[in-house]
Amino acid sequence: MPAREQLGGALLECLQDVSSLLEHAHSTAARQKMALADSDAETISATSASQEEVLRRIVQADERAAALAARIADQAGLDIETANARDIAQAAGAPHTALIERELARMPELARKVRDANEVNSKLIANGLDVIASCLRIVAREPEPTVYCRSAGLAGSDNWALSLDSRV
DSSP, X not given: OOOHHHHHHHHHXXXXXXXXXXXXXXXXXXXXXXXXXXXXXXXXXXXHHHHXXXXXHHHHHHHXXXXXXXXXXXXXXXXXXXXXXXXXXXXXXXXXXXXXXXXXXXXXXXXXXXXHHHHHHHHHHHHHHHHHHHHHHHHHSOOOOOSBOTTXXXXXXXXXXXXXXXXX
């Protein structure tokens, strides 16, 4: 079984990986925002795929960190259910304690930045979809009939060539 110091180093590495991935997600969201503003479909697609991959990697790194934290807690005799992040950092021992605490302190702000950027991008995408839906409704309208029918009304159909649900 690895020593707590080795586990502490591995935990620190996982936390640094998560921080790095969050920074990457934030820069990708910023690129995506520019692509949305420029209507650059290729970059929008690429940044969306990149965000999905980063999310997958964050989940994996977080799962590794949780497993390492559980092993550190076990070796230190801590109950993983009641131990907090500071307890785990302390149990990891020097020189890792301060570095783990620093990474843990950075992550909430990084996550907030990513969440805020993604919310802005989501609103930009929703606005773009509304514009596209409006344009499609206009384009899909049948031309006004110019022939009268037997009932003295204009002949034609009330049906649309394309129907979009405005709730989407």
